[in-house]
Amino acid sequence: MRSVLRFELQAVCPVTGARAGLLHTAHGVVETPVFMPVGTQAAVKGILPRILESDLDAKIILANTYHLYLRPGHETIRRLGGLHKFMAWPRAILTDSGGFQVFSLSRLRKISEEGVLFRSHLDGDQHLFTPESTIDVQIALGSDIMMVLDECLEYPASHEAARVSMERTLRWARTAYAHYRARCQNEGVVEACACFPIVQGSMFADLRRCCAAELVQLDADGYAIGGLSVGEPRALSLEMTEVTTPILPTDRPRYVMGVGMLEELPEYVARGVDMMDCVLPSRNARNGYLFTSAGPVIIKQTQYKDDPRPVDEACSCYTCREFSRAYLRHLFLAGEMTYSTLATLHNLRRYLDIMREIRQAILVGKFPEYLKSV
Numbered sequence: 001m002r003s004v005l006r007f008e009l010q011a012v013c014p015v016t017g018a019r020a021g022l023l024h025t026a027h028g029v030v031e032t033p034v035f036m037p038v039g040t041q042a043a044v045k046g047i048l049p050r051i052l053e054s055d056l057d058a059k060i061i062l063a064n065t066y067h068l069y070l071r072p073g074h075e076t077i078r079r080l081g082g083l084h085k086f087m088a089w090p091r092a093i094l095t096d097s098g099g100f101q102v103f104s105l106s107r108l109r110k111i112s113e114e115g116v117l118f119r120s121h122l123d124g125d126q127h128l129f130t131p132e133s134t135i136d137v138q139i140a141l142g143s144d145i146m147m148v149l150d151e152c153l154e155y156p157a158s159h160e161a162a163r164v165s166m167e168r169t170l171r172w173a174r175t176a177y178a179h180y181r182a183r184c185q186n187e188g189v190v191e192a193c194a195c196f197p198i199v200q201g202s203m204f205a206d207l208r209r210c211c212a213a214e215l216v217q218l219d220a221d222g223y224a225i226g227g228l229s230v231g232e233p234r235a236l237s238l239e240m241t242e243v244t245t246p247i248l249p250t251d252r253p254r255y256v257m258g259v260g261m262l263e264e265l266p267e268y269v270a271r272g273v274d275m276m277d278c279v280l281p282s283r284n285a286r287n288g289y290l291f292t293s294a295g296p297v298i299i300k301q302t303q304y305k306d307d308p309r310p311v312d313e314a315c316s317c318y319t320c321r322e323f324s325r326a327y328l329r330h331l332f333l334a335g336e337m338t339y340s341t342l343a344t345l346h347n348l349r350r351y352l353d354i355m356r357e358i359r360q361a362i363l364v365g366k367f368p369e370y371l372k373s374v
């Protein structure tokens, strides 16, 4: 049994294997390859959902299960009509399983076959995440695409540690999927939530391949590649992606979690990746780092004090249409909230525009040329 999620391949680059497609979700169609803005706490920091929808035309955003489980609580969100209604976002939402945050944010975690016991980074209370419970939390949220619980290893890890961890992630994925399918069978309504298992295996090609091959047996709605961007050299993250994607079924979407320097987006797409997310565009915006078609602008620099030009003369976002670098610099130095809103709007637009360019290049058969030009 499969969920309502359906992936339609529209074009595949014959040289690189880059793909353009349509991801049909219960909350609209997502054009791929896609970059998903991150809304950790059911909000993309500084950006109103209606701006995300109208100005940015984002089709899917990401929210974090770990954060929403701890606060305000998934049952609260469920009682209030689910995450889409809670945050007034009518389009698709992908939620992670919380695994990554448990391993990066929480204290005193203890891993067992059953799951991971951890203390909240907010109040120190003890919680247990199991493969089953994280599915239940995401179903309560009403996520369109859920992730199974995985173990995220730090980098570097030994081959033996990575193997043990990958095998546990595999067992957890099977448990999570069995639980998900049982809930789908018993309560048809959860079929609106698709579910992706996550390929792990640290930086070892043999483990990544083995994990991917085993997960394919689940006949899942799509597949995620996790455990990257944890401090390894960038070439290694790309290599791990490259060894994994050929094993995954061509008719299902592939999502690489938490990667995405701007210049790397086409590189991942060239390796057959359809979906990506990263906090960089929004976090960097708040820190004064703006991405432009002519390279980065560090807005606090004195050189922008009297600069009447927009952040990026080639950008048509609201920020670039209406405001000067001098004004943005002033807002940044004054600590005005409006700065974060305008800067995030621009950086997200830059990411989404790049993905649209990439998609267009694939559709018209010019992706290899595009890849060479960046």
Ligand SMILES: [Zn+2]
Residues within 6 Å of the ligand: 311, 312, 315, 316, 317, 318, 319, 320, 321, 345, 346, 347, 349
């Ligand atoms: Zn702009």
